[in-house]
Structures are given as C-alpha cells and as structure tokens.
Amino acid sequence: MSEILELKNISKSYGSTTVLENISFKINNNEFFTILGSSGSGKSTIIRMIGGFTKPSSGEIIFANKNINDEPIFKRPFNTVFQDYALFPNMNVFDNVGFGLKIKNKSKEEIKKNVLNVLTVVGLEHFSNRMPQELSGGQQQRVALARAIICEPEIILLDEPLGALDAELRKQMQLFLKEIQKKIQISFIFITHDQEEAIFLSDRIAVLNNHKFEQIGSPKDLYYSPKTTYMAKFFGECNLIKCRVTNYDSESIKVSSAFGSFNIPKNKNLNNESEFIYGIRPEEVKLVRQSEKSIKVKIKDINFRGSTSTINATNDNGDSLIKIQNISTNISKSLSINDSIDIEFNTDLGSIFIE
Amino acid sequence: MNSVLNYFSTSIWTIVSFILVIFLILIPLFSFLSYSFFTVDGTDIIHEFSLFNFKEFFIDEIYIRTFVRTIFLAIIVMSCCIMLGYPVAFFLARYAGRYKYVILLMLIIPLFMSYIIKIYMMRSILGYSGLINKVLAMMGFIEKPLEFFLWNQNSVIITLVVILLPLIIIPTFTSLDKIPKNIVEASFDLGCKPFQAFRYIIFPISFPGLIVGSIFVFILALGDFVTPQLVGGTSGFTYGKIIYSNFGMAFNWPFGAALASILLFVSVIIILLTNYLTNKLRT
Numbered sequence: 001m002s003e004i005l006e007l008k009n010i011s012k013s014y015g016s017t018t019v020l021e022n023i024s025f026k027i028n029n030n031e032f033f034t035i036l037g038s039s040g041s042g043k044s045t046i047i048r049m050i051g052g053f054t055k056p057s058s059g060e061i062i063f064a065n066k067n068i069n070d071e072p073i074f075k076r077p078f079n080t081v082f083q084d085y086a087l088f089p090n091m092n093v094f095d096n097v098g099f100g101l102k103i104k105n106k107s108k109e110e111i112k113k114n115v116l117n118v119l120t121v122v123g124l125e126h127f128s129n130r131m132p133q134e135l136s137g138g139q140q141q142r143v144a145l146a147r148a149i150i151c152e153p154e155i156i157l158l159d160e161p162l163g164a165l166d167a168e169l170r171k172q173m174q175l176f177l178k179e180i181q182k183k184i185q186i187s188f189i190f191i192t193h194d195q196e197e198a199i200f201l202s203d204r205i206a207v208l209n210n211h212k213f214e215q216i217g218s219p220k221d222l223y224y225s226p227k228t229t230y231m232a233k234f235f236g237e238c239n240l241i242k243c244r245v246t247n248y249d250s251e252s253i254k255v256s257s258a259f260g261s262f263n264i265p266k267n268k269n270l271n272n273e274s275e276f277i278y279g280i281r282p283e284e285v286k287l288v289r290q291s292e293k294s295i296k297v298k299i300k301d302i303n304f305r306g307s308t309s310t311i312n313a314t315n316d317n318g319d320s321l322i323k324i325q326n327i328s329t330n331i332s333k334s335l336s337i338n339d340s341i342d343i344e345f346n347t348d349l350g351s352i353f354i355e
Numbered sequence: 356m357n358s359v360l361n362y363f364s365t366s367i368w369t370i371v372s373f374i375l376v377i378f379l380i381l382i383p384l385f386s387f388l389s390y391s392f393f394t395v396d397g398t399d400i401i402h403e404f405s406l407f408n409f410k411e412f413f414i415d416e417i418y419i420r421t422f423v424r425t426i427f428l429a430i431i432v433m434s435c436c437i438m439l440g441y442p443v444a445f446f447l448a449r450y451a452g453r454y455k456y457v458i459l460l461m462l463i464i465p466l467f468m469s470y471i472i473k474i475y476m477m478r479s480i481l482g483y484s485g486l487i488n489k490v491l492a493m494m495g496f497i498e499k500p501l502e503f504f505l506w507n508q509n510s511v512i513i514t515l516v517v518i519l520l521p522l523i524i525i526p527t528f529t530s531l532d533k534i535p536k537n538i539v540e541a542s543f544d545l546g547c548k549p550f551q552a553f554r555y556i557i558f559p560i561s562f563p564g565l566i567v568g569s570i571f572v573f574i575l576a577l578g579d580f581v582t583p584q585l586v587g588g589t590s591g592f593t594y595g596k597i598i599y600s601n602f603g604m605a606f607n608w609p610f611g612a613a614l615a616s617i618l619l620f621v622s623v624i625i626i627l628l629t630n631y632l633t634n635k636l637r638t
Binding site: 052074078079080086089 | 541559
C-alpha cells in the first residue's frame with residue numbers, strides 16, 4: 001500500500017474560534033478512511049480543505065509529494081459527494097453524471113459510453129432522463145456518487161453522504177458504498193458521526209474530539225487497544241478503574257484498586273507505585289467461583305436482556321461501580337439484587353491509561 | 356354533515372373566484388374586443404359589425420410602421436434592462452453578503468413611487484437645463500446644452516430603462532439567490548473554471564427568472580404611452596401613443612380598441628412563444 005495524500009499539522013481557525021488543531025494523517029491507496037466526530041467537531045472542514053473549498057490556517061496538504069495548499073479546486077484530482085447531494089437542478093441525470101467529462105472536453109461518444117457505464121455501476125441505468133427533483137434521496141445520492149466516480153479521481157471525499165437518509169435506506173447505502181469502493185478501487189475519505197456506520201465501512205477510522213484526532217486506526221485497533229480513556233468509552237462500554245501498582249516483579253504486576261487487588265501482565269510503562277487507570281470492557285469481566293484471584297462484589301441491579309443481560313455491581317463500600325456482561329443464562333436466572341458474586345478480569349484484554 | 360358544509364364552502368369560493376374573473380376580466384375584455392368591430396360616424400358609435408378598423412390598420416402604413424418601430428423600441432429597452440439588470444442582480448445575490456436585502460429594498464422602493472413623478476424626475480435630469488447638461492457645462496465639456504437626451508427616441512429609451520429596471524432585477528435576483536452555494540462548489544469540484552461555472556450552472560438556473568423579468572419589461576415598454584408623451588417630443592411617436600390619442604383626442608374608440616386588440620394579440624403571442632422556446636431550451 002502506498003500513500004497518496006498526507007495532511008501535515010493542519011490547523012484551522014475562524015477568527016478566535018479554533019476548529020482544528022494540529023491534524024495529521026496519511027491516506028493510502030484504495031483505502032476507505034473515515035473521519036468520525038460529533039457534529040460541529042470540524043470534520044467537514046477537513047475534507048473541505050482537501051477539496052480546496054477552504055484553506056488551512058497553517059500546515060500542509062501534500063498530494064503526490066507536492067504541496068497543494070494553493071491549488072484551485074478545479075485542478076485537484078479529488079471529487080466530492082456533498083451532504084445534500086448538490087445535483088445540478090437544470091440537468092437530467094445523464095448530464096449531471098457526464099458534466100465532469102464535458103468540462104474536460106471529452107467527445108460525445110466517450111461521455112455517453114462512460115455515463116451509461118457508471119450509471120450501471122450505481123444501478124440507475126434506467127433513470128438517465130430523469131431530473132434530480134424526480135428522484136428519491138437514495139437515488140440522488142447514487143447520482144452524486146456516480147458524478148464523482150466518472151471523473152476517476154484519486155480520492156473521493158464524502159461529506160456525511162448518508163446523513164439525510166432514513167435508517168433502512170442508510171443500511172442499504174452503506175452496503176452499496178462498501179461494495180462500490182472495493183469495485184472501483186478509489187480511496188474514499190468518508191465523514192460521519194455514526195459509530196456503527198464507521199466501523200462497518202472503514203479500513204481505518206480517525207476519531208475527532210475537541211478539534212484534535214484522538215486516535216487513528218482500524219476498527220479493531222480502536223476497539224481492542226484504545227489509547228485514551230475517551231477512546232475506551234467511545235466504542236462500546238468500558239469500566240475504568242483507578243489503580244496503583246503495589247508489587248512490581250518480573251512475572252506480573254500486582255495492583256490495588258477500590259475493588260481490591262488483582263494481577264495484570266507485565267507492562268513496561270508501569271513501575272512500582274505508579275498510578276493509572278485500568279480499562280476493562282464489561283464482556284471481559286467473568287463471573288467465577290470464589291478463588292484467591294477473584295474479586296468479591298455486590299449486585300446493584302440486573303439489566304435483564306436475555307443473552308445480553310448486564311449486571312451493575314459495586315464494591316463493599318458501594319462507592320465504585322462495575323459493569324459485567326456475557327453472563328450465562330444459567331447463572332443470571334439465579335441471581336438477585338444484593339447478592340455477592342465473584343468476578344475475575346480477563347487481564348489479557350485490559351487497557352492501561354497513564355494520566 | 357360536516358363534509359357537505361365543507362363541500363359547499365369550497366364550492367362557494369370557487370364560484371366567487373369564477374365570478375371575479377368573469378366580471379373583472381372577461382366581460383371588460385370582451386366588450387373591449389367587441390368595440391373594435393364597431394365604427395364611428397362623427398362622434399357617434401355605430402354598433403354594427405365591421406372589419407373596417409382592422410383594414411385601416413393594414414392599409415395605412417403609418418400604423419404598421421409605428422408598431423414595428425415600437426416593437427424595436429421595446430426590444431432595445433429590454434436588452435438594456437437585461438445588460439444592466441443581470442450584472443446588478445448577480446453581484447447582489449453573490450457578493451453583497453448580508454446587505455443584499457437592504458440594497459434590494461432600495462431598488463424596489465422606486466416601484467412604489469408614482470410613475471408620472473418618475474418621468475418628470477427623468478425630465479429634470481435629462482433636459483436642456485437638466486442635471487446632466489448643467490454638470491457637463493459646469494465642468495466645461497460643453498458650451499451649449501446637448502440635445503441628445505431630451506425630446507427624442509433616446510430619452511424615451513433611457514427613461515423606460517430607468518423606470519423598468521427593478522422589474523428585471525427582482526425576478527433575476529430571486530432565481531440567483533436561491534442557487535445553493537454547494538451547487539456552485541460542486542461545479543468547481545467537477546473541474547469548472549469560474550466562467551464555466553457561470554456558463555453551465557449559474558446562468559442556466561437563473562435563466563427563467565431573467566425571462567420573466569424580460570417579458571415584464573418588454574410588454575410594459577411596448578404598451579407605454581405616458582413616457583413618449585412626456586419626454587419623447589415629436590419623434591417619440593409610439594404605438595401606445597396612437598392608441599391613447601384615439602381614445603383621448605380623436606374620440607374614435609372603436610379604432611383605438613382595434614389597435615389595442617392587435618397589441619394584446621401580439622403580446623400574448625410573444626409570451627407564448629417565449630414560454631415555448633424556454634421549455635424547449637431546457638430539455
């Protein structure tokens with residue numbers, strides 16, 4: 001895999017309002033890259049800068065080893081799929097899709113051949129004479145995508161393209177986007193605020209929080225090795241427990257916490273007496289028979305949901321809470337509030353956050 | 356019961372609107388048309404069917420010549436309005452930012468003023484001792500007042516353009532203003548240089564608004580008789596003025612009605628033709 005685009009230390013502010021701070025990332029060939037962030041987090045600004053609609057306040061956008069900060073929009077080899085499609089209302093589907101080629105002075109036959117080709121790819125071959133206003137949201141979205149694909153850009157920028165669609169259609173379009181990206185082999189930079197969507201679609205995800213990237217990585221990376229407590233809570237749930245190292249030896253580390261002490265595998269970032277936050281997902285907390293490794297907690301409430309039932313439990317003082325998932329039905333049937341149970345952490349999958 | 360009442364209340368409004376249309380538009384129009392088939396004897400109107408007035412129009416070539424000249428005048432006024440109005444509407448819609456509606460309002464205000472006052476105002480600007488001549492004389496560019504501006508065809512054109520300009524700016528502005536920003540951005544994104552974005556996207560989308568404004572201006576310029584009367588002098592003899600003189604001075608209502616019917620007919624033809632051409636252009 002080779003890199004095609006790099007953003008280096010990009011910052012953007014409007015007056016005294018900072019929108020983005022020190023954003024850096026690289027885009028690989030044929031990659032589905034998602035920028036995930038809540039609304040107003042500046043994620044659209046990132047692709048608007050790549051597309052050339054706004055200029056970064058500082059930093060460099062590098063494409064094919066060349067700084068393209070000052071390249072005008074129409075010279076950049078990227079195409080954008082806009083949030084509300086932005087189809088040309090004065091042209092039918094065929095002309096909308098063929099517009100990019102027409103501007104590049106391609107011959108009529110070539111335009112016709114390509115447009116019909118691309119319309120087949122997006123499944124709209126029978127709609128070429130319709131006006132955009134006569135299409136449904138999902139169909140308009142496909143036209144917008146076709147209009148971008150046909151120019152054979154190096155990267156397609158998608159600015160929350162599924163935001164305006166209803167849930168059912170959204171699912172369909174997600175599947176469609178994923179398939180089409182594999183088929184046409186063009187890098188996608190996709191913007192969304194929907195976690196599930198991001199996980200489903202992306203090769204890599206960049207999570208934007210507070211004007212900065214919290215973490216960039218594959219969905220698995222982000223789930224299994226979160227780098228910050230924010231990330232740990234961002235995807236799924238995570239118990240965060242304040243701990244202190246009490247005994248550091250070559251084999252394992254003994255730590256103490258509000259729930260008592262337990263052992264974690266060796267970690268070179270820790271030393272004796274160091275304090276840290278231990279993150280463990282609810283599904284990695286197991287109910288066990290009492291043993292010397294187990295921790296005793298008291299059930300506070302049981303959230304019965306069949307196979308995905310969860311238990312909230314507290315320590316003896318009742319001042320710390322822990323969530324437990326994946327309880328065998330056999331056991332959960334017999335449990336009731338205020339029962340004492342024994343738990344153990346699957347410490348291979350815990351995360352350590354040093355503040 | 357309720358639905359019956361509902362039915363009646365809707366149908367009552369339908370009937371009322373039909374009555375309004377019949378009494379206020381169709382009957383006057385019909386009586387006006389029927390007058391064009393009457394003749395006059397001295398000051399008496401002879402209520403008998405005759406095509407005399409229409410024959411007269413085609414026989415005496417002054418009428419057709421004036422008519423054709425007036426159409427040309429209207430075309431010139433319309434073209435000037437397009438050339439001046441479109442750029443104004445364009446810059447207003449795209450570059451005036453948050454002041455655009457204030458500026459638009461200032462452009463609309465003259466529409467509320469009396470038409471006659473505006474013409475007199477133009478007279479005082481264009482006249483021999485008007486603003487333009489005074490200023491030019493003061494700056495020493497001319498020794499005696501220029502006659503270019505008053506009592507001729509030019510003054511009629513200038514005055515009509517000034518008066519009718521808002522009518523072309525408003526619909527054009529509206530159609531330009533509602534073009535979403537991201538549609539223009541999309542055209543850049545697909546490789547358009549600024550001029551191409553204008554040529555393929557902005558202008559075609561604003562075109563229907565421009566056409567509406569142009570038709571307004573054309574029809575009003577075609578039928579106008581006050582402007583030529585007040586600033587046109589002897590050479591400002593337009594078709595509208597002939598109609599006016601037949602009603603107001605010659606007391607030949609039937610002939611005036613015939614001339615007006617011809618004007619109405621031609622106007623309707625022009626509107627239909629433009630409509631047809633615009634639709635054809637779009638597909």
